[in-house]
Amino acid sequence: MATQLETIFLKKQFLKMRPKTVCWCPFLPREPLEVKSSIIILQHPGEEKRCLRTAPMLEHSLPKENFLLLKGRRFSSAVNERLKVVFSSPNTVLCYPGSEAVDIETLPKVNENNSGYNVIILDGTWPQAKSLYANCDELKKIKQIFT
Helix, strand or coil, rough: CCCCHHHHHHHHHCCCCCCCCCCHHHHCCCCCCCCCCCCEECCCCHHCCCCCCCHHHHHCCCHHHHHEEEEEECCCCCCCCCHHHHHHHCCCEEEEECCEEEEECCCCCCCCCCCCCEEEEEEHHHHHHHHHHHCCCHHHCCEEECC
């Protein structure tokens, strides 16, 4: 019986999505990583067509409850109940290099005594990410971080 990772790899080879020599499947964890934080990707539709497509790497590496991928040009808490919770949580941070952004290293460390963070990532080219940010007033209220 093939593992989930092997099944994905075989499907991609069958569909000729990525040559075996450059496929990243062998480098993904066999089982989802155990994490306390969640990754929320707000993806511009144009990013899905790009070759590298890093969002699927995260999707296959994290538990389903710790990963959310939404595609679109505009986002609001009315779109998705989970997004509503994320936008209203004090533990939510946005990876965005705004003037108020703080270094991720300055955030309190996640440990067994506290819950993890909701880390929002805007997935697209810089102009696309700026557009996603500009079109979502709720994102402007979230603490910004950089790495």
